[in-house]
Amino acid sequence: MSTQLQGKKILIITSNTGIERDELVKPLEALRGFGATVTHASIEGGTTQTFVGDTEKDKTVDSDSKLAGLNAADFHALVIPGGTVNADTIRQDADAQALVKAFTDAGKTVAAICHGPWLLINAGVIAGKTLTSYPSVRLDLENAGAAKWVDEQVKECPANGWTLITSRNPDDLPAFNEAIAKAVSAA
Template identity: 45%
Template sequence: MPSIKQARIAILATNGFEQSELEVPRDRLLEAGAEIHIVSPESGEITGWDKKDWGSSVTVDKALDAVNPNDYDALVLPGGQINPDLLRVEEKAVALVKAFADSGKPLAAICHAPWLLVEAGVAKGRRMTSYNSIATDVKNAGAEWEDSEVVEDGNIITSRNPGDLEAFSKAIIKAVENSGSQSQAAE
């Protein structure tokens, strides 16, 4: 994959995703030319959480049951408190996160979404950041937590909060493009 323009990226979310944490990366990735699929255990639409109340809905493009990690070049995990807490008890969601971590393809998690990395058992030995209220969870899972806008460790990208969304989105685009260069070099 030579560029972001040929990338297929999955965004895994359910009801209660933090509105901006799904929409900003989605919009930046679309603007860069990527194809985006919203993946969810639910079908139809899922509703976001916008700061202090329910927000807007987004259409689910693909059921979690129908997703094959090999069909995607990256996985993005929006946060919010509700979204990753519901997803981390979904066996297939955790398996998808683990598959991306193991694949070497970019896996990006913001805010509370590193809970999914913890649940998938992929935080240990990694440098990561997250929303400050789950820093202890991340550390207890064996990660080296740091208070930074964006932390990249191998194929895993983590970010703190909605104030870091532009840097988070740029890091995803860069990682997908670099991942494409590496896979081309391997061919």
């Protein structure tokens, strides 16, 4: 299994603070463990601050790149971690919104966990989709036109040529990471 993603490139995008530690670190480690080349890009580049919960600062993680100037054509999948502050910040970033649209327009895999689907709302890509999220995001998704919100560990929704993968919280990370690996290896 460690080589199932050899030659595949995955982009994880965040703001520079407020990222739920495990929702960034665990996909980075798992997808690299599956053999993918994983790039972590943040709005400003440089260092990102992770948190445990919404208030307890944890370790910092270096970004490989800024969001500006990245091209969806260079990657096979996009991953959006949660964390309330991270998700609320990145959803407002024009480069992040453009990347989401570019990935969906190109028919690629887009995965978001916890509060990460807020970016999908702002990018205008969830209308008619079935997905999951942190429970407090449910009404936002329904109001933005999601077909259905489900309380499931991971939800994969084929979406007009692209694949949408969503999960609820850090407890779902093993299933979330496996679903991303499976979708990318099949692409």
